[in-house]
Amino acid sequence: MSERDSGRTADIWGEHGVAYSAATAFFLGFSMCLGLWLLSCDSEFAFHLGLYVFVLAFFHTSEFTVVALYDPPNCSVNSFMVNHSSAYHIATAASFTEFIVEYYFFPSLKTCSVWVLGLVIVVAGECVRKAAFYYARHNFTHLIQDAKRPNHKLVTTGIYSYFRHPGYFGWFWWSIGTQVLCMNPICTLAFAYASWAFFHGRIPFEEQKLIEFFGDEYIRYRKQTPILIPFIPTL
Numbered sequence: 001m002s003e004r005d006s007g008r009t010a011d012i013w014g015e016h017g018v019a020y021s022a023a024t025a026f027f028l029g030f031s032m033c034l035g036l037w038l039l040s041c042d043s044e045f046a047f048h049l050g051l052y053v054f055v056l057a058f059f060h061t062s063e064f065t066v067v068a069l070y071d072p073p074n075c076s077v078n079s080f081m082v083n084h085s086s087a088y089h090i091a092t093a094a095s096f097t098e099f100i101v102e103y104y105f106f107p108s109l110k111t112c113s114v115w116v117l118g119l120v121i122v123v124a125g126e127c128v129r130k131a132a133f134y135y136a137r138h139n140f141t142h143l144i145q146d147a148k149r150p151n152h153k154l155v156t157t158g159i160y161s162y163f164r165h166p167g168y169f170g171w172f173w174w175s176i177g178t179q180v181l182c183m184n185p186i187c188t189l190a191f192a193y194a195s196w197a198f199f200h201g202r203i204p205f206e207e208q209k210l211i212e213f214f215g216d217e218y219i220r221y222r223k224q225t226p227i228l229i230p231f232i233p234t235l
Contacts, residue, residue, distance in 0.1 A: 020077045025064070028080070031057035045103055048115060052099070052182050055122055056092070059174065062126070066133040067142075074141065081142065091187075091194065098184045110183050121177030129170025131159045140167060144206050148213040156221050163228045164221065165206075168199050172229050200232055 031053055038050025060080045067079040077083075102109045133140050135158035138151060145152070159166045175195045179188040210218045226234050 021064075021080075024077055024080050024082060025061070028057045028061045028082075032061070044110070048103075048110065048182065049099065051115075051119070052095075052178065055178060055181065059126065062130060063142075066130060070133060070136075070140070071138040074138075079142065087194070091191065094190070095179060095182060095184055095187045098187050099182045102184070109185065112183065115181050115183055118177050118180030118182070121173055122181055125170045125172070125174030125177055127170070128159065129167050129174065132167035132170060135159055136167075144202070144209060146209070152213065154210070154214045154217055154221065156225075161225070164225045165199075165203060165227055165229075168203065169228055172196070172199060196229070196231065199229055203227065203229075203232060 035050040035052075035054030035057060038046040038053065041047065041050070060082050063081045064075070064079045067075045099110075136155045139153055139155050163169060172195045175191050176188060179191050207218075207222065222234075
């Protein structure tokens, strides 16, 4: 293979490569179909496992979809948020492990109907996060920006008029809801703490950047608009 061909292969399978994104989309699409199939099985274990698989796959697929719709130049395989971090992979593996172990060894933990509450929290969190994308459009990014982009505007309308960082709010409650959905008591507490700790560090850092970008305009907005993630300082 020539250097030119090697370069093309690297481009195709790189961060912005079509093949890498297509392979990830195929995996997530297959996962959603698997989840739906499990939902149709005559088994409580399969039903709850399938629901969780579907919820996870749908979340990651929808993350890529909204970036592709509202910010195409910055759309890449990373927009799926599948490779968010090693900690996220460990947490996801732990949630599946807890669900399976408890179902077979402590089945009484999986017999309550609290999963319905989890589903409501998941749907609400997902809707809030996607509404944040809708109103912010290209101003919404998965990564904190070190420098203000020329087309970056402060969004204070729509869902942003009720609370700031609705994308974080949605993800915070979505992550907790997934574990309530699975009736995983240990991971529910662990996900709640991990998500809170992540945003407790991230939000103040991001807000300092926003003050650098927008100055008094953001300071006024911050004073008027809450965060609504528990125990994270509003100011």
